[in-house]
Amino acid sequence: MLTQLTVNNFAIVKFLELDLQSGMTCITGETGAGKSIAIDALGLCLGERADASMVRPASDKSEVSARFQLDANPMARAWLATNELEDAGECIVRRVISAEGRSRSYINGVPVPLSQLKGLGQLLVNIHGQHAHQMLLKPDYQLTLLDGYAGHHLLLSEVRQHYQQWRQLHNELNRLKAEQQQREARRQLIEYQVQELDEFALQLGEFEQIEEEHQRLANGTELVQECGFCLDLLYDNEETTIAGLLQTAVDRAEGLVGMDGRLGNVLGMLNEALISVQESHSELRSYLDQLELEPERFNELEERLSKAITLARKHHVKPAELAVHHQTLAIDLARLNADEERLEGIEEELAAARQAFIQAAEVLSQSRQRYADELATHVTASIHELAMPDGRFAIEVRPDAQSSLSPLGIDRVEFMVTTNPGQPIQPLGKVASGGELSRISLAIVVICARKVATPTLIFDEVDVGISGPTAAVVGRLLRQLGESTQVLVVTHLPQVAGNGHQHMVVSKHTDGKTTETCMKPLGEEARLNELARLLGGDQITDNTLANARELLRR
Template identity: 85%
Template sequence: MLTQLTVNNFAIVKFLELDLQPGMTCITGETGAGKSIAIDALGLCLGERAEAAMVRPGSDKTEVSARFLLDGNPLARAWLAGNELESEGECIVRRVVSAEGRSRSYVNGVPVPLTQLRNLGQLLVNVHGQHAHQLLLKPDYQLALLDGYAGHHLLLADVRQHYQQWRQLQNELNRLKAEQQQREARRQLIEYQVQELDEFALQPGEFEAIEEEHQRLANGTELMQECGFCLDLLHDNEETTIAGLLQVAVDRAEGLVAMDARLAPVLEMLNESLIGVQESHSELRSYLDRLELDPERFNELEARLSKAINLARKHHVKPAELAQFHQDLASDLARLHSDEERLEGMESELAQARTAFLQAAEALSQSRQRYGAELATQVTASMQELSMADGRFAIEIKPDANASLSPLGIDRVEFMVTTNPGQPMQPLGKVASGGELSRISLAIVVISARKVATPTLIFDEVDVGISGPTAAVVGRLLRQLGESTQVMVVTHLPQVAGNGHQHLVVSKHTDGKTTETRMSALDDRARLNELARLLGGDQITDNTLANARELLQA
């Protein structure tokens, strides 16, 4: 329920703060005073489009905030909890628009994107404008009204889920079919490439290994010569060797240490060097003993290395990347085979998905038939109460399982009406006049609103084209609705305004330089005068006051 609305520098409003109550609140005022200004400000606060022109001239920004109590609104509470915006049983929404037209949105003090603000707003307030009856002529709106009245959220979710599954499969099937020819050409090419690489069978890391072995064999003679030279230099030469010279140095150092112990580290380093030379000699001797010159192995490596380089050049990759390229091609080939197998089984899978969708859509259609008849009976009764004594209303629901699948099911819904005796049922737009259409729309909205979870309903001059006894009935219907939910009604009809639990009046003031719209709550005396003004114009007489008093008493 909306409990407070605060508006700063919005259009011709300088400052406005409204404390709102449960029940039916009527808003009236002279023509041009801006009776809908609070509704427009609330719409901005809940996510409607922001424009720089909304900022009051001379101000740098517009700011609108609204406070809601969330008792009896589990959907809004769940949404806030799901978005980590929950508060203690209430919700405060704020919107700020700069003079340049940029806007910022806040929920419970936390900045939020505009999309989130709009999603929340739909759970807090439901607005019915004076042109809403024009929407009533559109089939999609008629279907939405029926589903809203019937509470088809779960059935619609089920249908939508099956539709999305079917659509996803259909899109995949279309893709696979469209790519089939291209896929077949690529499959043939890859099969040839994979076969060629399978025959060569280069393993990961193998190219580097054979390149290293090939280089070793190619330099085998020079390796043997250089190893022999190093062995002679280290130890094998009969004359002077590194090991021999180091041994002499070690022997001399031992004598030096005997004379001065401080030279012990030098002796230790020389011993380590001698050991290192001896170990190097041993390792080098072992390597030379194992070194073999195998011309046949060299030729094998030469051929395999050359083949790897040629294949790599053919496929535009580096030789070291050829094994990974082979694996990737094999994976692509497996994926192509998998797509072909997938294509073969998809027709059956798609048919199963369509059957599941049609079963869910049929359950929705049957529920629409049942609730459609129920809603039509209630609308017919309201039409007759709203000065259409011979009016009858029906909802025609035509399921078509052969039509294009839709996330809304398989039904085509059309509102049918007759307003005169002997006249057959015809589509709403072909029969009803503007005034009749307005009354029928209002009847449907009021009946549907009794079953809608939104706790605040706003009717912005929906009684246009209604007068006399019919207006009294409309006022009575809206008051009855206000017994169970919060209703705000912008009206110019005294018969409607007299039914409100509360009454607000809008007035416009100017000093010749600036203009300002104000809104205030009326006490009993002021309300009586306002109703008298609505009844008789600017001249309030004893008769208009008496009539106003009768409206309030009724």
């Protein structure tokens, strides 16, 4: 339930703070005073489109905030919990618009994107504008009203899931068919390339190993010669070697240490150098003993290296990248083959998905048929009360599983009506006049509102084109609705306003330079005068006051 609305610098409102109650609250005022401005501000706060013209002239920003009590709104509480925005059973939404047209949105003090604000707003308030009856002529809106009345959320969710699965398979089939010719040509090319590379079978890292071994064998003679020279120089020469010279230096250093211990470090370093020379000699000897210079192996490597370079050039990659390229082509070939296999089996899967969708849609369609009859009966009874005693309302639900499928099912829904005796029942737009359409729309909205979980309903001049006894019936209907739901009604009809549990009046003031709209709740006497004004215009007489008292008494 909406408990408070605060508006700052919005259009011609400088500041407005409303404390709202349960039941039916009526809002009246002079023509042009801005009766709907609070409703517009609330709509903005709940995610409607914003622009700079909404900011009061000479102000740098406009701000609207709304406080809701959520004790009777489990869906909104669940939404807040899911989005980690809950705050102890209460919710405050706020919207700020700069003079440049930029806007920011907040839920319980947390900045949120506009999409989240809209999502929550749909669970908090349902606004019916003065042009709602025009929406009633649209088939999509008619279907939405019927599903809302029937509470088809779960059935619609199941149908939508089956539709999305069918649609995904349908798109995949179209893609596979469209790509089939191109895919086959590429598959043949890649198949040949993969077969060629499979035969060569170059492994990851193998090219580097081949290149290294090839270089070693190509330089085999020089390696043997240079290794022999180093071995002689280090240790093997019978005359002078590095090891022999170091041994002599070690022996001399030992004598020096005996004379001065501070030379101990020098002796240690010479010993380490001698050991390093001995170890390097041993390593070099072992390498030379294991060095195999096989001409046949060299020829094998020469041939494989040349083949790798040729294939790499053919495939426009570096030789070292050939093995990875081979793997990539093999993966592409497997994917292309899988697509062909997928194409063979997807039609059966698509048919099964379509059948599952049709079954779910038929269950939904049967439920729509049942609730369409129920809603039509209620609307017919309601329009009889609204000065259409010979009116009859019906809802046609026409399932058509052969036409294009929809996430909403297979039905086409059309509201039908006859308003005069002997007149055949026809589509709503072809029969009803503006006033009749307005009354039918109001009847449907009120009846559907009783079945919808939204705890706050706003009717913004939906009684346009209604007067006299019919207006009194409209007022009673809205008051009955207010017994179970918070209802805000912007109206110009005293018969409607007199039915409210609370009454607010809107007035506009100007000093010749600026204009300001205000809204305030009315006490008993002020309300009586406002109803008298609505009944008789600016001149309030004893008769209009008496009529106003009668309205309130009823």
